[in-house]
Amino acid sequence: MPVVTDLDSVPLTPVYTIVISTTGEATIDGEQVEHLPGQDARTAALADIRVRAARRGHPVRINAKEPDGSVWPLIVDHDGAVTPLDAPHPAALPAAPSPLREERAAPLDPHHAAVLGRVVAAELRGDLAAAAEAAEELETLLAADLGPLHPHTLGALATRAWLSLLQRNDWAAATRLHLLTAERRHQAGAPDTETRRAARNAHAAWDRLRTLDPASAEALRPELGRVAHLTA
Template identity: 60%
Template sequence: MPVVTDLDSVPLTPVYTIVISAAGEATIEGEPVEPLPGQDGRTSALAEIRVRAAKRGHPIRINAKEPDGSVWPLIVDHDGAVTPMPGPHPVPAPAPVAPRPVPVTPPPAPVVHAPAPAPAPVPAPAPQPVQAPPAPAPDWHAPLPPHHADGFGRIVAAELRGDLVGAALAARELEGVLDREYGPLHPHTVGVLGTRAWLALLMQEDWAAIMRLHLRTAERRHNAQAPADETRRVLRNARAVWWRLAAVDRAEADEIQPELQRVSELVEGVLPE
């Protein structure tokens, strides 16, 4: 599908926010999106944005918030083309404000004071050791750098085509690239790992593999000190997958249960329910 090549030609407003929950539900500006037949919440939300773009006659800017908390700035056109932004959407310049008139008052009459006595000399303070500034906390909502926009765009394009296998392969490839560049605990790497877990849950093909991927994501998020609420949500998904696995292969579920217990104790400090 064609993509927008002149990003500056897209109006700066409106910028819609799509939020995808861990349960797969979607909202646009806080309003729930009714899923289309045979489509997940994300695809249905993008379809609604395409309708709005068609009504306006130009592409629309959106911020897509994933279940792991990461935010992807995108441009969506009426024909379904999705263009990843190289960074956050630019903020419109504020409207100019007319200056208020400043009242003019005459200067006060000068006051003559007698010279004050010279102050007693004050000893210079002892030099204090210079401490290095603390390392900045990782930004879990920062968008991918521009040189990785194409990799993320392949994930989005494959999912919009309904090619979940292709989207999962593109996510796995991007995770490997990010791992080599930033390391396994960087927010970018962990965020794409969470996307892989989400795509695997949508495919529902191998419950054991899906569960292990969710457990890996939860443990990696915990070790990277990611936002705890979303980490616990990933763990809850892993528990739900365990029950699905137990229904079809109890032996396999029993084999994985110790790993579920270990990650549960690591993340929450309690035994799994």
Template identity: 60%
Template sequence: MPVVTDLDSVPLTPVYTIVISAAGEATIEGEPVEPLPGQDGRTSALADIRVRAAQRGHPIRINAKEPDGSVWPLIVDHDGAVTPLAAPHPTPAPTPPPAPVPVVPAPAPVVSAPVAPVAPVAPVAPVVPAPAPVAPPAPAPAPASDWSAPLPPHHAERFGRIVAAELQGDLVGAALAARELEGALDREYGALHPHTVGVLGTRAWLALLLQEDWAAIMRLHLRTAERRHNAQAPVDETRRVLRNARAVWWRLAAVDRAEADEIQPELQRVSDLVAGVLPE
């Protein structure tokens, strides 16, 4: 699908926020999105944004927040075209307040009165004010976490292929595109970089949606959880990945108990590694 080429032509407001929960449900500006028949929450939310774009007559800016906490700035048009951005949406310049109207006071009446002679005044030494206490310098703001930083521009096209494939319902194509992107990020930044680990989590999420091979899905989740732990990623998302791995283990056990028993020690090892994140 075509993408927006003239980004400056897209209004800076509104910017809608889509949040995808760990269960696959979606909200737009905090309001739940009713899933479309046969579609997941993300696709249904983007379909809602396309309708809003059609009503406004121009593409709309959104921030898509994934279950792992990463935020992807996107532009969505009424025809379903999705344009990933390499940087956050620009902030509109504040509107300056109107200049105050000057009030000219009416001139006071002049009253003539006799003036008493003024006695000479002894010169007064100038008063030098005491120096004001110097406040200690404010601490520098903490740098933004790499776990929420957007992908660099030269990887935006690969990420756009993941989004476009998912919008078309091609989860297999989206998973293949995510695997390709993870490989490129691994080669450039290493396996423990936040960008690489984030796309690995996207692969695990897409595999869960496909539901084709529960053993492979579980191993992918365990790899994601261990990689996140080793990279010191935010722990809340690591807990969610491990909870999903435990849920996948039960699905696997229902269809192939022998395979589930074979993987169970690996599940226990990763659970012990990330101590206490999986309640019994």
């Protein structure tokens, strides 16, 4: 999976702490993580962190503590991308409240969170079609309630786009979803790193489409050109 390359774009707080016990259980900030039958503790903990990243609309920082006491600083995004760091997370300096930061950090309301939970549950059990359907429902709800450029809505759209890549059965749709993600992130003034990643994923999906269906790919070429400047 792709990783975060612009570490400075990731907020310094919060930093979640995952602890894996010697018995194979996991906690996040001291709270027990429930996992599905046959699912290991690390996978369950990272799935939980992915939900938190999606709710915030940006990657989040974690410290993963192993049973032997070793601690690994990581950055985790909503799509499951995990970026290991070679140094501890930098300490956050006190700062005046920022309206944008508070908006991004606001949790989903219970109704939206329930739909997001369905997205994650479906993906974890391998039902990507159901996950994509729930992600589209979530994006529609968030767009109606918060607007299409709200961080939560952008996170849901990015999740839909990522799921379209995972399904590997409709490269035209995957191209369009990543195009839309890149364009809306750019309009919203979202971090450049994630916007570039969406634009590059659009090109990757289009390259695959060009191999399988040159005519459909050619029809999408003008749309692809709209985000060419975002890939640099």
